[in-house]
Amino acid sequence: MTPETFADIAVPRPLFQTFTYAVPDSMKKDLTPGSRVVVPFGRQHLVGMTVRVHQEPRPGEVKPIRQLLDREPLLSRRLLELGLWVAAYYLAPPGETLKVMLPPGLLARKVGKDHLSGKFWPEKRQLAVVGVTPREEKLTARQREVLEQLTRLPLPVVVQPFLRRMRCSQSVLKTLASKSMIEMKEVEAYRSPWTYSESSPEVRKHVLNPDQQRIFSKIQKHLASAEFRSMLIHGVTGSGKTEIYLNAIAEALARERSALVLVPEIGLTPQISRYFRAWFGEQVAILHSALSAGERFDQWQKIRRGEAQVVVGTRSAVFAPLENLGVIIVDEEHDGSYKQEDLPRYNARDVARKRGQLEGALVILGSATPQLETYYQSVQGEGLEYESLDSRILERPLPTVEVVDMREEFQKHGKAVVVSDVLARSIAQRLNDKEQVLILLNRRGYAAALLCRSCGHTESCDNCSISLTYHRHSNRLICHYCGFLRSLPKRCGVCAREYIFFLGQGTEKVQQLLGELFPGARIDRMDRDTVQKKGSFQRILGAFAAGDTDILVGTQMIAKGHDFPRVTLVGVLTAEQALKMADFRAAERTFQLLTQVAGRAGRGEQPGEVVIQTYYPNHYSLKHARSQDYRLFFEEEIRFRRNFQYPPFTVLANCVLQGEQPRQIRDQAEQLADLLLHYRTRLSSGQRMRVLGPAQAPLEKLKGQYRFQILVKATSRKELHDVLASAMDDLRRKKSSLKKSSIDVDPLNLL
Numbered sequence: 001m002t003p004e005t006f007a008d009i010a011v012p013r014p015l016f017q018t019f020t021y022a023v024p025d026s027m028k029k030d031l032t033p034g035s036r037v038v039v040p041f042g043r044q045h046l047v048g049m050t051v052r053v054h055q056e057p058r059p060g061e062v063k064p065i066r067q068l069l070d071r072e073p074l075l076s077r078r079l080l081e082l083g084l085w086v087a088a089y090y091l092a093p094p095g096e097t098l099k100v101m102l103p104p105g106l107l108a109r110k111v112g113k114d115h116l117s118g119k120f121w122p123e124k125r126q127l128a129v130v131g132v133t134p135r136e137e138k139l140t141a142r143q144r145e146v147l148e149q150l151t152r153l154p155l156p157v158v159v160q161p162f163l164r165r166m167r168c169s170q171s172v173l174k175t176l177a178s179k180s181m182i183e184m185k186e187v188e189a190y191r192s193p194w195t196y197s198e199s200s201p202e203v204r205k206h207v208l209n210p211d212q213q214r215i216f217s218k219i220q221k222h223l224a225s226a227e228f229r230s231m232l233i234h235g236v237t238g239s240g241k242t243e244i245y246l247n248a249i250a251e252a253l254a255r256e257r258s259a260l261v262l263v264p265e266i267g268l269t270p271q272i273s274r275y276f277r278a279w280f281g282e283q284v285a286i287l288h289s290a291l292s293a294g295e296r297f298d299q300w301q302k303i304r305r306g307e308a309q310v311v312v313g314t315r316s317a318v319f320a321p322l323e324n325l326g327v328i329i330v331d332e333e334h335d336g337s338y339k340q341e342d343l344p345r346y347n348a349r350d351v352a353r354k355r356g357q358l359e360g361a362l363v364i365l366g367s368a369t370p371q372l373e374t375y376y377q378s379v380q381g382e383g384l385e386y387e388s389l390d391s392r393i394l395e396r397p398l399p400t401v402e403v404v405d406m407r408e409e410f411q412k413h414g415k416a417v418v419v420s421d422v423l424a425r426s427i428a429q430r431l432n433d434k435e436q437v438l439i440l441l442n443r444r445g446y447a448a449a450l451l452c453r454s455c456g457h458t459e460s461c462d463n464c465s466i467s468l469t470y471h472r473h474s475n476r477l478i479c480h481y482c483g484f485l486r487s488l489p490k491r492c493g494v495c496a497r498e499y500i501f502f503l504g505q506g507t508e509k510v511q512q513l514l515g516e517l518f519p520g521a522r523i524d525r526m527d528r529d530t531v532q533k534k535g536s537f538q539r540i541l542g543a544f545a546a547g548d549t550d551i552l553v554g555t556q557m558i559a560k561g562h563d564f565p566r567v568t569l570v571g572v573l574t575a576e577q578a579l580k581m582a583d584f585r586a587a588e589r590t591f592q593l594l595t596q597v598a599g600r601a602g603r604g605e606q607p608g609e610v611v612i613q614t615y616y617p618n619h620y621s622l623k624h625a626r627s628q629d630y631r632l633f634f635e636e637e638i639r640f641r642r643n644f645q646y647p648p649f650t651v652l653a654n655c656v657l658q659g660e661q662p663r664q665i666r667d668q669a670e671q672l673a674d675l676l677l678h679y680r681t682r683l684s685s686g687q688r689m690r691v692l693g694p695a696q697a698p699l700e701k702l703k704g705q706y707r708f709q710i711l712v713k714a715t716s717r718k719e720l721h722d723v724l725a726s727a728m729d730d731l732r733r734k735k736s737s738l739k740k741s742s743i744d745v746d747p748l749n750l751l
């Protein structure tokens with residue numbers, strides 16, 4: 001008798017374990033780790049992922065797997081291993097972790113008990129134009145235009161998106177088909193995320209300068225050795241990092257290996273993806289969350305089938321199913337958007353490094369302002385090679401930075417002003433010279449808060465402990481954390497007087513103000529409100545690149561890696577905003593933001609100028625941002641981290657417990673803290689571990705939930721993991737409801 005075979009299955013539920021099922025004989029041949037199965041789970045059936053197949057007997061009854069869904073595993077062994085590493089490292093449920101590695105829907109479906117023949121594969125057959133044969137015949141102008149477009153595009157052309165982009169109805173195509181000038185058929189076609197306007201980009205390849213060449217030579221050497229390596233390229237803004245990435249990828253492809261490029265946010269992608277398209281054409285797939293589920297699935301398929309060897313994408317693209325990876329590039333490695341603030345709370349930069357290790361690939365991290373931990377690690381020689389690019393391309397100077405003390409400005413004018421005299425003069429000058437201006441203000445909306453001048457009451461969110469922002473366009477108060485809306489009150493909600501006053505300003509107000517100050521200027525705005533609609537990013541950035549906009553006002557979105565050669569002035573309003581946050585990274589974030597946005601100025605022929613307005617001109621993050629000196633900033637910041645035992649000198653985990661009853665949540669938090677202390681005492685070594693809290697979280701109420709947090713600081717990662725895992729296990733065994741609670745390992749955000 002052959003021994004019974006079992007499989008450990010991860011189900012997409014917030015559960016911290018896998019479940020063992022029996023493998024029926026009929027599946028034994030085909031079932032492998034990485035394949036999805038349907039399993040009975042409680043009263044339901046779920047789609048789960050096979051993690052391990054083995055013959056270790058289990059006590060008690062083991063239910064059989066109901067159905068095998070994939071003959072070919074969806075996740076390669078390496079990706080599966082990576083996923084399980086992520087789950088363990090971030091103390092996240094394995095099923096939920098594997099779920100985010102796949103396109104939406106593949107692991108999420110609940111299955112009805114009686115109909116297991118559900119749809120598990122979102123592949124779509126779609127109507128497409130598969131042939132075009134224009135003939136001399138009378139056509140309307142519209143028909144001719146459509147036909148002309150079709151002759152230009154590579155076939156097949158999927159009908160739906162084509163009609164949408166042409167703003168045209170299907171009847172035009174029907175007529176053309178009836179005249180046999182086009183042929184349409186249902187095909188399995190990729191839903192392409194490229195917009196047509198991007199199909200013929202103009203990008204020049206440059207000859208690398210000596211600095212770039214020096215780094216590229218090292219990259220070539222590493223790619224030849226085909227071993228895991230990692231490297232930090234610390235290059236000032238505009239030093240030509242992208243050009244090195246492109247060459248590195250070309251080198252990997254020449255060695256028949258694939259390449260993965262991570263970029264922070266979708267705002268960067270139109271520009272960056274255009275470069276990659278120009279260099280690598282159809283070999284490029286892009287993956288980001290603004291794609292529709294169908295588009296994402298198609299890109300994923302294309303990668304899995306080996307039809308795309310270069311993937312450019314945001315956070316979750318780190319899990320792209322590329323085979324034979326040669327190089328992984330993480331651009332702007334310091335960027336906060338690599339951290340997922342939801343389960344599993346992974347940081348794609350760190351996952352990329354693990355993936356590189358598993359795949360024997362070269363990992364390149366690039367930034368002008370590396371995260372402190374990254375830089376520290378590389379200067380300490382801890383397995384991260386350090387390379388720097390200290391000057392801009394073509395010896396272009398870094399912009400000059402002027403800091404305006406807004407306290408003096410206040411005294412001069414006898415009131416708070418939004419735009420200082422210095423900045424106003426500089427803007428006027430640029431408008432006169434037909435150059436472009438970026439204005440950064442890290443708050444969207446019109447007024448930061450609504451204050452009653454009679455009793456001091458500010459309007460705050462019902463669900464969160466945060467004040468509401470006034471948005472003029474919609475004439476409403478909005479909570480930026482939960483989306484709560486309230487109409488603009490006429491009277492104070494507490495004292496009922498009519499002394500309501502708008503406090504502080506957001507991008508909407510600044511756009512209006514600049515319009516009043518510079519009546520002839522063309523002013524546009526980029527923030528989360530204006531980029532909501534699909535394609536608006538491209539529209540705003542496109543208009544700016546084309547010179548149709550003189551001044552672009554925006555939030556940190558405008559600070560990201562854009563390359564606009566005609567920008568010669570960058571203005572920053574309220575530079576200290578991030579410093580007020582109760583977070584040990586506040587200074588680092590401020591320095592990064594200021595340096596990054598300054599880096600947008602003077603990238604073309606004309607030198608750039610930066611004007612930073614602040615009430616805290618003497619803070620060290622502002623001082624060093626003025627000279628754009630990362631090393632000086634680092635030296636001061638690292639002292640602070642050492643004194644207060646923050647990363648890189650310790651590793652952190654932030655446990656947040658939340659619920660509707662503050663009393664109950666505090667009790668639970670205390671229970672967890674006791675358990676952590678208990679397990680800590682079992683540590684044999686003299687390693688110190690500190691358990692801070694429980695305390696009210698800085699955002700004590702969020703989305704209707706009261707929040708308490710415990711911050712754990714340890715000098716050993718292994719000990720941190722052991723203690724947290726044991727304590728959580730204990731709590732779970734006691735059946736404490738921990739549904740809305742979370743542990744954030746290596747947190748970026750402590751609010």
Ligand code: ADP
Binds near residue numbers: 235240
């Ligand atoms: P970074 O990513 O470091 O901010 P980029 O790679 O965007 O810098 O380069 C800045 C500008 O310089 C871009 O317009 C790019 O096309 C150009 N560039 C890069 N390398 C070279 C080179 N070797 N010679 C001339 N121009 C270059």
Ligand code: ZN
Binds near residue numbers: 464482483484703
């Ligand atoms: Zn809210």
